[in-house]
Amino acid sequence: MPVGPDGFRVQNANEGDSKNKLEWLVGPGQDEYCRTFVINEEDHTLGNALKHIIIQNPAVSFCGYTVPHPMERKIHVRIQTNKVPAVQVLRQALKELKEQNEFIRQMIKDEVKRYQEAHPEEENME
Amino acid sequence: MSSGKIVLKEFQLDQEPGSPVTSKKKKNKDKSPEEKYAGCKIEIINMDDRDLEIDFIGFHISLVNAYRRIVLAEVATMAIEKVYMYNNTSIVQDEVLAHRLGLVPLKVDPRFFEFRNKDETEWGAQDSVKYELKVKCSKKPGAAPDETDPDNLYVNRKVLSSSLKWVPLGNQTDIFQEANMQPLHQDILLAKMNSGHEIILEVYAVKGIGSDHAKFQPGLSWYRLLPEIELTREVEGEQAVLLQKCFSPGVIEINPTPEGKKVAKVVDARNDACSRNVFQYDSIKDSVKLTRKPDHVIFYIESHSALKSFEILEESLNIMIGKCDTLLTEIDKYTDTEAEK
Numbered sequence: 001m002p003v004g005p006d007g008f009r010v011q012n013a014n015e016g017d018s019k020n021k022l023e024w025l026v027g028p029g030q031d032e033y034c035r036t037f038v039i040n041e042e043d044h045t046l047g048n049a050l051k052h053i054i055i056q057n058p059a060v061s062f063c064g065y066t067v068p069h070p071m072e073r074k075i076h077v078r079i080q081t082n083k084v085p086a087v088q089v090l091r092q093a094l095k096e097l098k099e100q101n102e103f104i105r106q107m108i109k110d111e112v113k114r115y116q117e118a119h120p121e122e123e124n125m126e
Numbered sequence: 127m128s129s130g131k132i133v134l135k136e137f138q139l140d141q142e143p144g145s146p147v148t149s150k151k152k153k154n155k156d157k158s159p160e161e162k163y164a165g166c167k168i169e170i171i172n173m174d175d176r177d178l179e180i181d182f183i184g185f186h187i188s189l190v191n192a193y194r195r196i197v198l199a200e201v202a203t204m205a206i207e208k209v210y211m212y213n214n215t216s217i218v219q220d221e222v223l224a225h226r227l228g229l230v231p232l233k234v235d236p237r238f239f240e241f242r243n244k245d246e247t248e249w250g251a252q253d254s255v256k257y258e259l260k261v262k263c264s265k266k267p268g269a270a271p272d273e274t275d276p277d278n279l280y281v282n283r284k285v286l287s288s289s290l291k292w293v294p295l296g297n298q299t300d301i302f303q304e305a306n307m308q309p310l311h312q313d314i315l316l317a318k319m320n321s322g323h324e325i326i327l328e329v330y331a332v333k334g335i336g337s338d339h340a341k342f343q344p345g346l347s348w349y350r351l352l353p354e355i356e357l358t359r360e361v362e363g364e365q366a367v368l369l370q371k372c373f374s375p376g377v378i379e380i381n382p383t384p385e386g387k388k389v390a391k392v393v394d395a396r397n398d399a400c401s402r403n404v405f406q407y408d409s410i411k412d413s414v415k416l417t418r419k420p421d422h423v424i425f426y427i428e429s430h431s432a433l434k435s436f437e438i439l440e441e442s443l444n445i446m447i448g449k450c451d452t453l454l455t456e457i458d459k460y461t462d463t464e465a466e467k
Binding site: 020021022039042043044045046048049051052087090091094095097098100101102103104105107108109111112114115116119 | 163168169170173180185186188189191192195196199200436439440443444446447449450451452453454456457460461
């Protein structure tokens with residue numbers, strides 16, 4: 001990739017257009033209840049976790065994600081529902097994912113504290 | 127109840143019907159987090175500053191994989207990025223030496239620093255750390271005339287990472303102590319020199335992430351699913367000894383029964399490496415059922431940066447929550463504009 005004189009990556013001519021984080025495709029097969037969302041600057045890390053949460057929603061009849069091309073950092077998330085706006089499903093899933101992660105974060109903090117209290121002699125050795 | 131366990135057969139992997147509780151569709155409305163995740167546990171098996179072995183029980187594997195990916199690609203560390211070479215008469219080429227310097231792990235805590243701007247030309251105190259290396263190799267004055275060991279003949283024959291001296295920028299002396307700005311290991315060999323060679327250079331370390339360059343990875347992280355071994359029939363005598371050899375040490379124990387037979391028993395399947403060696407031997411092929419529990423993940427982190435192992439895990443969780451937050455604000459932008467219409 002092109003490198004400037006300072007050693008940092010030079011922006012492509014096309015990259016200058018500020019990309020939105022979240023967009024959705026338009027065309028046949030896209031309406032309020034069946035949408036393909038395009039999330040920029042994300043990969044399987046978020047895509048797979050988000051898809052798993054969306055699939056658990058009983059209102060969703062189809063959900064899948066894909067990375068259209070490995071050289072472009074974006075994912076397409078397709079959600080098909082029955083009479084529930086797809087944006088709402090996405091928003092609910094993100095909230096649930098965030099809540100789950102915050103819960104896990106707290107669990108880990110508690111567990112680390114519990115372990116450190118249960119093993120104080122190892123602390124002194126370090 | 128059918129649990130969707132993964133069965134390891136001789137030439138294939140099968141999955142039992144059913145799925146672990148986490149994957150079923152549920153009506154999650156109005157449940158508090160404690161109720162939703164009642165069956166889920168996190169247990170630390172082993173922990174110190176460097177290593178962490180932690181069990182995620184009841185969580186879906188896509189979540190744990192996300193943490194692993196974030197540790198490798200998005201948790202930030204400090205590493206040397208720019209090398210200003212003033213003099214290098216050693217036999218190690220400039221670019222090779224610069225590459226090696228980049229890979230030296232530093233003890234600098236990345237949470238005190240910001241990411242450097244792309245178009246920044248100055249090295250500021252809030253985003254870079256400066257080191258210098260000035261080493262000259264010369265003959266040792268008091269060496270014996272027939273000395274052959276080059277370490278005794280010359281001073282500074284080996285350039286180690288301990289020779290990197292921190293040069294504070296701006297107000298860094300108020301915030302940091304020298305002991306916390308050193309390379310993680312003092313005995314990393316950077317270059318070897320002979321008499322008369324000299325290396326003088328200045329380096330700047332910046333904050334970066336693993337997806338940019340592997341030198342910015344804070345550590346290793348990997349996971350495996352909990353193995354389970356079930357004996358489908360009694361295995362005794364010579365077959366028991368053979369069975370014990372097929373698995374990792376400590377997994378199968380041979381106990382004598384009151385009748386005098388020696389019978390194999392599964393003690394602890396956790397440490398098994400799942401090599402499926404047992405399928406090599408026709409006599410005991412049918413005596414075991416090897417499975418993996420899909421919702422019990424054994425997660426490992428090894429740190430080789432300033433962050434401790436559990437701090438790396440906490441950072442990756444923060445980053446995951448940050449991703450969700452960014453997207454939620456984006457969605458709210460759209461729903462707000464739609465509501466205005």
